[in-house]
Amino acid sequence: MRDENYNFAYLDERTKRMIRRALLKAVAIPGFQVPFGSREMPLPYGWGTGGVQVTASVIGPRDVLKVIDQGADDTVNAVNIRAFFERTTGVATTERTVEATIIQTRHRIPETPLAEGQILVYQVPVPEPLQRLEPREAETRRMHALADYGLMHVKLYEDIARYGQVSTTYDYPVMVEGRYLMAPSPIPKFDNPKMHMSPALQLFGAGREKRIYALPPYTRVESLAFEDHPFEVQRWSQPCALCGARDSYLDEMLVDDRGGRMFVCSDTDYCSQRRGREEAA
């Protein structure tokens, strides 16, 4: 049931229009961070305010919304954001990746491949991939303008020289269409290849940092690497303990205090769909 005390999807229409303009610009320049007049949302900064504003600006009454955090629909923050949109839009929600028209996510891309017409909205804490190397925004803006990404390549090189491998495991930087260096948000690097040539529209919202960026469908997205040190994703030596998947990202659970642990899919929908199929068979 929609709460009639607030406008549809909370934000007033003028604010939505402002955000849609930023989104259009972001889609037109894939990977480029567009500043926007981020508003205070009724959930804290760092908890998804950017994603919520993007979703609020693109959602319509006939949309079907899925919200995940850490790949799961039932983690508390995902539940809270889903409840926010149920209350302010009254739209249908789902846990099934294939049924959703909009998926808002924190830290994962669903294992089930996305399709044309779907929108994936990322919650982004730090949109600037260079921020940890150069905190001054006036500087990083200049670096993007000149496509001067030497600093990042040096960082990766030093990692390899020191540890024998790149020590970034999530929020692993990507190049978009060979032009802009982009932070994929803190998804594990396991998910990076899913961004490449995705048929879905991918939108990124950073509320606290007031930036929006986007990947239109079928955009080239390459994870940074060197010829002699190609990009690699995480692998597990065992399958999911619940569904047996070998191709999904696994969370580690401690099951007792004697070092016992099990590995299960972080994507709860993917895991339960697979188990459903097994049971049906």
Place this chain on the structure above:
Amino acid sequence: MYVAAKGGERAIRNAQALIAEARRGDPALPELEPAQIQEQLRLAVDRVMNEGSVYDPELAALALKQASGDVLEAIFLLRAYRATLPRLGYSAPIDTACMRLWRRISATFKDLPGGQVLGPTYDYTQRLLDFSSGPPAAAAEADAASEAAPRVLDLLGREGLIEPQEPPSGDPEPFDLTREPISFPASRAARLQNLARGDEGFLLAMGYSTQRGYAHSHPFAGEIRYGLVEVEIVPEELDFPVAIGEIALTECQMVNQFHGSKTEPPQFTRGYGLAFGHCERKAMAMALVDRALRAEELGEPLTAPAQMQEFVLSHSDALEASGFVQHLKLPHYVDFQAELELVRKMR
């Protein structure tokens, strides 16, 4: 079978019920009314209005009640509510020289036109816990706001000893921090807006650091004034201003040394602080930080954090800081798993 963090929905409902119960406290005691908060905790209300960026004592009091007195949480409630309000227009610039004064002091002149007016202040009280909590002593002799008095810095300005502060040529419409994101380098208007809604504790610490050798600017409290100012708008269909009400403001003008530059003779410079309601600590700290942030414009060396725009302005907002620090409470299983795997591999 292991079930991770299932039942999030029920857990949230329970947490909400628990916080409501904790907020209410002992039901045998009467419930606090927002009006009581507005009248008896006015300084907390003023702080919430400042950092909440809305002048509305009733809403600020309600927010304080709902937040169990957690000022930052109350600020959050007010800001989130503010985001749903349409921008109807802008007021004409207020004129603090016309302020009806409740309090007005200058640390630079012993006596001056309009005099020193202590007004309501804790400054000269002995900080002894008062266990009597009886009715207050007989009413003060003057409680109504007194007449306006000229601003101290305007008096200095007549002698040309302090830098003039005129609107930029053409008086362009100022940047609006609540509509657009700040970009660096930021104009002084943008900086002052940022500081005005900035966290009082943060500004206090940054201002304090300038007094301890990190970008020292030899400040004097030229004037601090607190009182009522009329707000006027100029409706589109009329071409004269219409007063829509009065708001309480605290203004601080710091007078700072300046040794001169290639183009400017030695003179005093200004640091400016302005806050809703009665918030002297905030206004004074803001004035110190404003002056420190003018280092580049005045050709002073940039050596200290308080002079660095990006450092100060990107970290001053209590909501941004509180939200991002506390987001570490959110699950990070996926990222932590990636790090676990890496550390195992590297060992």
